[in-house]
Amino acid sequence: MxxxxxxxxxxxxxxxxxxxxxxxxxxxxxxxxxxxxxxNDWHFAHYAARATGGTGLILVEAxxxxxxxxxxxxxxxxxxxxxxxxxxxxxxxLTRHGTVPGIQLAHAGRKASTDRPWRGGGPVEAGxxxxxxxQPVAPSPVAYDEGxxxxxxxxxEGIQQVVxxxxxxxxxxxxxxxxxxxxxxxxxxxxxxxxxxHTNHRTDAYGGSFENRIRFALEVVDAVRAVWPxxxxxxxxxxxxxxxxxxxxxxxxxxxxDDTVRFARELRAHGVDLLDVSSGGLxxxxxxxxxxxxxxxxxxxVRTEAGLPxxxxxxxxxxxxxxxxxxxxxxxxxLLGRELLRDPYFVRNASRSLxxxxxxxxxxxxxx
Numbered sequence: 001m002x003x004x005x006x007x008x009x010x011x012x013x014x015x016x017x018x019x020x021x022x023x024x025x026x027x028x029x030x031x032x033x034x035x036x037x038x039x040n041d042w043h044f045a046h047y048a049a050r051a052t053g054g055t056g057l058i059l060v061e062a063x064x065x066x067x068x069x070x071x072x073x074x075x076x077x078x079x080x081x082x083x084x085x086x087x088x089x090x091x092x093x094l095t096r097h098g099t100v101p102g103i104q105l106a107h108a109g110r111k112a113s114t115d116r117p118w119r120g121g122g123p124v125e126a127g128x129x130x131x132x133x134x135q136p137v138a139p140s141p142v143a144y145d146e147g148x149x150x151x152x153x154x155x156x157e158g159i160q161q162v163v164x165x166x167x168x169x170x171x172x173x174x175x176x177x178x179x180x181x182x183x184x185x186x187x188x189x190x191x192x193x194x195x196x197x198h199t200n201h202r203t204d205a206y207g208g209s210f211e212n213r214i215r216f217a218l219e220v221v222d223a224v225r226a227v228w229p230x231x232x233x234x235x236x237x238x239x240x241x242x243x244x245x246x247x248x249x250x251x252x253x254x255x256x257x258d259d260t261v262r263f264a265r266e267l268r269a270h271g272v273d274l275l276d277v278s279s280g281g282l283x284x285x286x287x288x289x290x291x292x293x294x295x296x297x298x299x300x301x302v303r304t305e306a307g308l309p310x311x312x313x314x315x316x317x318x319x320x321x322x323x324x325x326x327x328x329x330x331x332x333x334x335l336l337g338r339e340l341l342r343d344p345y346f347v348r349n350a351s352r353s354l355x356x357x358x359x360x361x362x363x364x365x366x367x368x
Contacts (some may be wrong), residue, residue, distance in 0.1 A: 002354045003326035004319065008056070008333060010273050010309070012231035013179055015100050015333075017056035017358070018326055019347050022276075022313055022337040023104035023182070023237075025061045027074040027116040031132065037064065037077025038086040047090050050340055051099040052361055054347030058099055059235075059276075059335070060090070062106035062184055065162070065169040069107035069190070072116055073124060073132040078105070078169045084176045091177030097361060102180030103173045104237065105166055105224070109190030110138035110151040110199070123148050139194045139216075140201040145284045159206060159216060162190070167223040174228065181228050182235035183220055183272075187281030188242075191217050195263070196242055196282055198254040214263055218270055225271040233273035235311075238263070240279045240298035243286040254282060257298055264306035274309045275302050276335060290314075293321065300330040311335045319350035 008015045028042045047058055064070040064077045077083050091101040113124050113133040124133035126149070137158065138151035154162070170181050185191035193199040194216040200207050206215050217236075225234055242254025264275055277299035280288050288294075295314035303310045312331035316322050322334045340346055351358045360368050 002323060002356045004323050004350065004354065005356045005358060010233040013100065013233055015056045016098055017054070017347065018333040019055060019322065019350065020057040020311060020333050020335045021050055021055050021059060021340050022335040023059045023061045024337050024341065025071060025075060027072050029074050029076045031073045035082060037067070037070070037075065037079070038083045039076055039090060040086070043076070044090055044093070048093050049344040051094045051097045052364070053345040054351070054358055055099055055340065057102055057180065058094055059102040059104050059180070059182055060087070062104050065105055065107055065165040068112060068134055068137060069165070070112060071108040072114055074116055078172050079165070081172070084172045087176040095177065098359060100180060101178050102182060102235070103178045104182045104184050105169045105173065106184035107162060107190040108136070109193045110136050110142065110144050111189055112136040138190065138199065139206065140199060142199055142201065156204065163219045163223050166220045167227050170224045170227050180233055180235060181224055182237055182276060183224055184237050185217055186237040186239040186278045188239070188283070191220060192239055192282055196255040198242060198244055198282060210259065210262070214266060218266060221267065221270045221272060234271060235274045235276050236267050236272045237276040237278060239281055240277050240295065242282040243280050243288050244283055257301060260298065261301055261305045264302045264308045268306065268308045272308070274311060274332070276311045276313065277302060278313050292317070293325065296325055296330055303331065313337065319353050323354060
């Protein structure tokens with residue numbers, strides 16, 4: 001049996017294979033009226049194609065827990081029940097076709113209120129009558145980059161409000177039919193901003209020491225775990241490193257791989273079942289040595305040193321490459337991003353190249 005096509009059990013959940021889909025923003029949700037933030041036909045077609053393609057678990061893109069938590073005005077949201085109804089259409093289809101539906105719950109922090117990437121991705125102006133933009137929030141009033149607005153520093157009360165929003169979003173995600181909830185703590189968004197000393201300059205209980213900087217993340221995890229069923233898994237996505245060191249400009253050193261291993265042990269104790277290990281995204285000019293499987297060593301360290309199951313991500317594009325990662329026990333699953341945009345049927349094509357029989361929809365049996 002190929003390691004890629006072995007089922008994977010987490011709590012009561014059985015995922016049919018180890019090839020999973022990373023959350024990838026589509027920037028295509030409704031942007032006005034009562035359906036703001038709601039999924040539409042694009043999202044249905046996008047996720048349905050990967051389900052019929054055999055993907056074992058689909059993590060639906062970063063879905064904002066509040067309007068202010070969106071990256072762009074066109075992000076998915078899960079702060080009201082109309083959004084739940086739109087997402088349920090997707091989860092019903094995925095479930096019927098053997099794919100486990102998961103969702104990434106997110107807050108963009110200081111990287112919020114930016115435009116769609118194909119329109120430049122720059123900040124969207126706030127404060128004018130016809131603007132789609134809003135005031136971002138963050139642990140500290142430090143702008144993401146030149147030209148980006150300085151975010152408002154969250155008060156202690158504001159932090160607790162965001163924690164409650166994550167819990168409410170998890171309740172809605174369950175009602176929408178999702179079976180995995182992933183907390184988004186990576187890529188320089190709000191939770192990652194609290195973790196990293198590069199962006200967290202607070203002097204209260206949420207800043208300074210490692211224990212203080214992880215406090216907000218653990219409060220979010222606890223709030224989600226408290227409302228998420230005991231028999232279903234919770235994931236956490238982490239940037240294993242910010243790829244930063246102190247330099248002549250007196251930049252504060254960022255989050256490191258050692259921090260990730262230490263934090264993973266805490267996450268495990270707080271009921272997280274799997275760490276989705278990515279990297280970067282916090283600082284726009286960080287130098288990242290990108291290459292095939294370049295983030296796999298971070299996942300391997302967490303798995304070995306923290307004893308927490310992991311999914312590896314980052315330029316995993318070939319079935320043999322993915323099979324080797326799992327057979328060498330460097331990760332428990334692989335999460336594919338851009339490769340699944342290029343090939344929705346990657347899993348079926350991989351099964352043929354590895355000589356594995358996998359179930360197919362009845363409508364596709366003539367092609368098996």
